[in-house]
Amino acid sequence: MKRRDFLKASTLASTALFTPTFLRGFSRNQMTASRSGKILIVLQLSGGNDGLNTIIPFGDDIYYQKRPVLGIPASEVLKLNEVQGLHPAMGPLRELYNQGELSIINSVGYPDPNRSHFRSMDIWQTGSPATEAWSTGWIGRHLDTLTNQPAYHALEVDDGLSLAMKGELRTGFAMSDANRLRQAVNNQRFASLPTEHATEGNLHYLYKTLTETTDAAGYLYEQSRVYKSKVSFPRNAFGRDLQQIAELITADTATNIYYASLGGFDTHAGQKGRQQRLLTQYAEGVSALVKDLKQNNLFDDVLIMTFSEFGRRLAQNGSGGTDHGTANNVMMIGGKLKKNGFYNPSPDLSKLENEDLIHQVDFRNCYADVIDNWLGGDAKAVLKGKFAGLGVV
Amino acid sequence: MSDLTEIQHLYWRAGFGLSPTEQQTRQNWTRRQAIDDLFNQAETAKPLPENASPDYSGDMMSAASAQEKRKKEQQLLVGINYDWVKRMANAEESALLERMTFFWHDHFACETKFSLLATRQLNTLRKHALGNFKDLVLAIARDPSMIRYLNNQQNRKLKPNENFARELMELFTIGRGRYTESDVKEAARAFTGWSSNKEGEYVFRIRQHDDGEKTFMGATGNFNGEDIIDLILKQKETAQFICRKIYACFVNEQVDEVRVNSLAKDFRSSGYDIGQLMQQVFSSDWFYAPENVGNRIKSPIELMAGMMRQLNVTQISPTGLIGMERALGQILLKPPNVAGWPGGRAWIDNSTLLLRLNLAGALFKAAEINFNLAPELEAETKKKLKQLVAEMNLGPLTSLAGTGNGADQYQRLASYLLQAPTPPFGPQAQRVVFTKNPSLMAVQLMSLPEYQLC
Known part of the structure; x- marks a missing residue:
């Protein structure tokens, strides 16, 4: 029996047991859905990660002049070429680099950069120009262009849903733990909700969302039990999130976009130890996921x-x-990169604006690459404008 | 529709619903009585007390004490947020005034790090909430937090900053597509020098002001900021833009353009009298038409304030309340950006919906009233629940439920708690009816998707 067929059989049997009575309309096909198409995992480093101490321009004297204490000595840098190298905590990523599975895009940003966490995060998550405030996210608008996809087509491993995942018509799905979600929907009061209700308007929308949530909770719970990873993931929240993603992917879950975050990068003080710890979590987690x-x-x-x-x-x-x-x-990591290694030269530290780096690549070019060339979507519609891809994926 | 349903509808849209006692005393009221009651109460409201003024300069301060000050200000802001939700939930306060202030806070969306500036801005919104729209716009243009938020202190004669001028037109008054890029540039020039000092007060810096000739919306002159506002308000599209937003928020998100245009005509000829506009909305027959009742998704703040009012929540922990605001996606004084909260269906995703449906249960559990939460539910909301220390007085709600058999009680509670039609009894509803326990009935009803609507 193929893994996928086995999955279909086992999933069908056990979901029927706890599906609330008001969900009689759900489709069996959806409950046994499996994936088609490629997978994107977005990892968000919240707080503003110090990129210059992540991908370190050790070949540039200005770096050491400006960072007499915080600069990572060249002898400790994991050198990738003669100018740039990785933070010592990022050992596992050097292996990916050597195998052509890592692409680094330097100096990504946008015009009129905003230095507020919230505002800049909104810009990144919505894909808006800095001069406009959009209320939908780039992944959400990608979902808007799709038809007949389940609620969990895009899944955020978190309690709440990021703006990036919210579209005009459709939204992604948030779940921090499949078992907890199942318990939350499997409760008496929901179980006895009426089977007949409004067919349009906001009430219909609420029932529909609840139905989708309950469907998804059942499906994702079953999916989460199919496969237990044999790799050891780091014992921290980020590691557990990535493990859950790995297990859902291997179980053939019909989710094509995953979103997870690692926070704490706002290192105004005591950066050295803090960033070391966070980058270790990041690199070990990603390494386990890839393995x-x-x-x-x-x-x-x-x-x-x-x-x-x-x-x-x-x-x-x-x-x-x-x-x-x-x-x-x-950073782009994958087994099928079209262009690996460094996409563009190290940031020019001699040319600054207000003492800050000047962006060379617009972040929406990265998104366009992913949407058009990986997800098979419509970047022009999603980004509300024409942005060329990078040719990395 | 029965009169009482109309009255409840009015109080949900013009306020934050009715407490059980308020509902009982308004049983036989007419629309007119209720509208008069709302407006009379609004007239007696007082300004909020201002905190002592901190130093806004930020100069000459060590990093540690700056951080301490930021923390202190953060706590004060949490307090302002918390007090506001409690006012919304308090039957002694003016529901209409709080409701309108909340509407304008979303319209003139703004964030500040300074508690005193936040209080001052709220007082500005309260002062003009039902007054004259021109006075309101002008006061906001001179409001120190807005000036800082939209960079108008950097708007100087030799280097104009267009941020405020653009949002003034795009979001605050006339709407996109009704002005040109050149209008934005000229308006920005007119607002040069509108700044704030380190005491957090408005100042006009005459040396930074561009007194030259400007051409704006077809008119030419040595305009200042106030002239620009006058010129914007001359356009009928401004009245339409505001009335459309009012209609979408207070009546129906599916906007009826004929009604909007009729409202806008009167709004403009009244000289932009907001109180008169709201009177007109609440007095119209169409306001009470079935298609405009019980179909609006409550915002997180409306949901929580309404719940606290209906359950007579006397105590609730600030961290719990603000944590819930965060989880549900609406933190007062922290709108996502200058466009305010998107609202409507944007409030709902799978995680916020589950939280919303569990909120009543969580409150009862937190208040430890006669209620055992299903253990599986506790697992999901455990962390948030722990912080939600609440006390409530269920006497009035129990009295509203009255006596008689369980079905009668349930029906009375349902017509009080739900603005959307009560769904048919499921097995769980039948179980709680059988208990004759009003608390259990209330939780059951408040956990329905129907409760999310008003």
């Missing part, structure tokens, strides 16, 4: 994109940290 996907021959179907709302100022501040900056690096 698991490779074991299951799924890595070629997966693209992992990592971003942060902004980078940090080139010059260190007086408290052993760095302040809010502008352009930053974006």
